[in-house]
Amino acid sequence: MPSSTVLIIGAGPAGLTAAYEIAKQTSLTPLVVEASSQIGGLSRTEERDGNRLDIGGHRFHSNSAWVRNWWQQFIPIHAAATDQPLDHMLVQQRKSRILYAGRLFDYPLSPTPATLSQLGWTRAVGFLFSYLHACCRPRLPERHLEDFFINRFGERLYRTFFADYTEKVWGVPCSQIAADWGAERVKGISISRALLDSIIPRSDEPSLTREFWYPPRGPGQLWSRVADAITDSGGQIRLNHRLARLTLRGQRIVAAEMETPRGRQSLTCTAVFSSMPISHLVGALEAHPPESIRQQAKALPYRDFITIGLLLDKKLLDANCLVATAEDHWIYIQEPGLRLGRVQLFHNWSPHLVADADRHLWLGFEYFCAQGDDLWEQSDAELRRLAIREAEQINLFNGSALAASYPIRVPKAYPAYTGNYRHTQGLFDYLTGIENLSLIGRNGRHKYDNQDVAMLSARDEVARLVQHCRPASGKGSTQL
Ligand SMILES: Cc1cc2nc3c(=O)[nH]c(=O)nc-3n(C[C@H](O)[C@H](O)[C@H](O)COP(=O)(O)OP(=O)(O)OC[C@H]3O[C@@H](n4cnc5c(N)ncnc54)[C@H](O)[C@@H]3O)c2cc1C
Numbered sequence: 001m002p003s004s005t006v007l008i009i010g011a012g013p014a015g016l017t018a019a020y021e022i023a024k025q026t027s028l029t030p031l032v033v034e035a036s037s038q039i040g041g042l043s044r045t046e047e048r049d050g051n052r053l054d055i056g057g058h059r060f061h062s063n064s065a066w067v068r069n070w071w072q073q074f075i076p077i078h079a080a081a082t083d084q085p086l087d088h089m090l091v092q093q094r095k096s097r098i099l100y101a102g103r104l105f106d107y108p109l110s111p112t113p114a115t116l117s118q119l120g121w122t123r124a125v126g127f128l129f130s131y132l133h134a135c136c137r138p139r140l141p142e143r144h145l146e147d148f149f150i151n152r153f154g155e156r157l158y159r160t161f162f163a164d165y166t167e168k169v170w171g172v173p174c175s176q177i178a179a180d181w182g183a184e185r186v187k188g189i190s191i192s193r194a195l196l197d198s199i200i201p202r203s204d205e206p207s208l209t210r211e212f213w214y215p216p217r218g219p220g221q222l223w224s225r226v227a228d229a230i231t232d233s234g235g236q237i238r239l240n241h242r243l244a245r246l247t248l249r250g251q252r253i254v255a256a257e258m259e260t261p262r263g264r265q266s267l268t269c270t271a272v273f274s275s276m277p278i279s280h281l282v283g284a285l286e287a288h289p290p291e292s293i294r295q296q297a298k299a300l301p302y303r304d305f306i307t308i309g310l311l312l313d314k315k316l317l318d319a320n321c322l323v324a325t326a327e328d329h330w331i332y333i334q335e336p337g338l339r340l341g342r343v344q345l346f347h348n349w350s351p352h353l354v355a356d357a358d359r360h361l362w363l364g365f366e367y368f369c370a371q372g373d374d375l376w377e378q379s380d381a382e383l384r385r386l387a388i389r390e391a392e393q394i395n396l397f398n399g400s401a402l403a404a405s406y407p408i409r410v411p412k413a414y415p416a417y418t419g420n421y422r423h424t425q426g427l428f429d430y431l432t433g434i435e436n437l438s439l440i441g442r443n444g445r446h447k448y449d450n451q452d453v454a455m456l457s458a459r460d461e462v463a464r465l466v467q468h469c470r471p472a473s474g475k476g477s478t479q480l
Helices: 013-025 065-074 113-119 121-136 145-153 155-170 180-185 191-199 219-232 278-284 291-298 380-393 419-423 425-432 451-468
Strands: 005-009 029-033 045-048 051-054 090-093 096-100 103-106 211-214 236-238 242-249 252-260 263-268 271-274 302-313 330-333 342-345 360-369 402-415 437-439
Touching: 005 013, 005 263, 013 029, 013 219, 013 271, 013 451, 045 219, 045 402, 051 219, 051 302, 051 360, 051 402, 065 219, 065 451, 096 155, 103 113, 113 121, 121 145, 121 155, 145 155, 145 180, 155 360, 219 236, 242 278, 271 451, 278 291, 278 425, 291 425, 302 380, 360 380, 380 402, 425 437, 437 451
Parallel strands: 005 029, 005 271, 029 236, 096 330, 271 437
Antiparallel strands: 045 051, 090 211, 096 103, 242 252, 252 263, 302 360, 302 402, 330 342, 342 360
């Protein structure tokens, strides 16, 4: 092991971006350790009987030209991508809707005549008055997400279209979620913006972007190519290596220990980039951080997630069911009493995600949950039955068309801004005080970020590392 190894924890977008940039910009050796057997983190592509399942649906879009160019090095956009379509990004026009009271409404909600007539004029006028009331008497300061939504949509629209889904995602009422979440994720959405957008559409708001790119074989296709480029340039990636311990001497990490299929392995390292969840990172630090810091880390809130890949036989599908003709990429489910949060229509993201696209439709049923709760603990067979029951209840598809189901449980899918999140400044101050530790990525910084922001955090930390580097002779011997 070279003495100036830079250890990178996690082979998700942040870890791989850091490794690639370190290999490109310095003579240090990046070593990525990844707990799972796969590249890509949350942005991986899982494969089941030849069908590719995206944990999410991962839209590739970014306001950062750096990120867009970076992606294109690995999978370019090609205007006439007919010769080798699998080597080029698909360019998709986003289509997503909200299912409410058995009807599909455009997302984001827009005050078009079609929407208004679907809602019914009486209800629409009620929404308008409720919105005007919110404009005249805004809830300030915004104490929580409920205030944030009501100020932008009015109480009635919020309760009809946002409250249920958002509470499903986070597992608590919006009045217990920090308003920061809205500021980070839906800052550009409001009734006044929707009215303006129906006249002059915008392209700069990440949560609304209409166009996105998509690797034909799912997001993992891109991250596998990045992984190959890292190893080609001398970096190392070790799968099934779980970071278990980091030894601190003073304010520096000097050694790391991993659990591997061949037992524990240790190494010395000069710098560490971590994209692992902060709660686990703090648990791995020795000497132990002060008790108050450990308690803050333990109490960091997360939300977990189950996605069930559902393969439907087109021939057996009722012609009048919703997914038979839907062109959406995903549909939000805002139907009271259902646990289903969102439905991905993977066959509309890319036909190459489906092993036999002529014969099958390929869906992802998304359920938000907490590790250990009743949903998380359901067996695969129970999850399949739940999916069928709920699909039939809202006429998404008929259960007799289901050819196969593949549940995937995803722990810590969402860093949450609930509960103790507000009381963690001491924790972040403590971690940033460790001189050679860089926190990167989504769970690595406890930020509800998309891939592009996770990558940018890695880029910026590599820039900091490069600034502190004093080049010596040859690869792997740069002094830090
Ligand atoms: C449902 C869903 C939908 C999404 N949709 C989009 C979208 O449309 N567009 C978009 O850009 N982004 C989307 N995202 C966000 C995107 O997935 C993340 O921003 C991105 O994956 C974060 O990258 P990361 O490297 O920070 O973390 P991760 O992807 O979480 O990677 C971290 C890696 O660290 C590994 N690890 C953890 N602990 C250890 C340990 N002790 N030792 C070694 N390795 C460890 C994990 O196994 C994992 O591989 C979505 C996410 C979800 C959950």
